[in-house]
Amino acid sequence: MNTLILRTVAPSLTALMLLFSVFVLLRGHNEPGGGFIGGLIAASALAIYGIAFGVPSVRRAIRFHPMAIAGFGLLLATLSGLLSIVLGVPFMTGLWIYPVIFEVELPLSTVMSFDIGVYLVVVGAITSIALALEQEPGSDAEGEN
Template sequence: MNTIILRTIAPIITSLMVLFSIFVLLRGHNEPGGGFIGGLIAVSALAIYGIAFGVNAVRRAIRFHPLAIAGAGLLLATVSGLVSVIAGVPFMTGLWVYPSLFGVEVPLATVMSFDVGVYLVVVGAITSIALALEERDVD
């Protein structure tokens, strides 16, 4: 499907969907959402972009190989769990720190870094599968 309407609207839809996926990721600890659902929304945005412009355009847009993104997410999620072991509490126990940024106390948690890791794993793995299927279908 390579219509002028889809090619015109796809970048706007993709941008809004990626922004919404980040919103869902960030609110996921206290309300419905999180890394998995946010990642699925981001992959859907990349799929729409891929339908409009092709696989090569998606690869240029994400800049890194999708499996590298998934690997970085897996590393981040694992490190988030290991931080609690280093602190002497059970694996995957949430830990918070409260650094001050410009006079404002900002709560940071290992739970959030784990969610970001899951987000990256989902985006990387499913994008890799989708791109591989689309490349195979074109040939």
């Protein structure tokens, strides 16, 4: 899809969607949203960028291989659950801290880090699939080079 319109719009659209995906992710704790849907939005942002500029430029832009991102998300989610072993509560118990930064109380929790893990797993897995489908036929399917 090598049209001027798409190529002009794609960068700002991608940036906007990525920002929105983070917003949806963080909003998800108390309102509709969350890691899964946020991850889907981010993956579609990357897919649009891939349609406009080709798969190699997406791979360059995200620096890490999508599967590595998914792996990191899975690890983050697992560790969020395992943190409770230190505090003597059962696996996956939500743990909260309330640091005050610039006089604003900021509630942070393992629930959120778990959700960020989910976000990364979805971004990684769906982007991996999307890039494989967008790849020019005949080129290296895995982008290993």
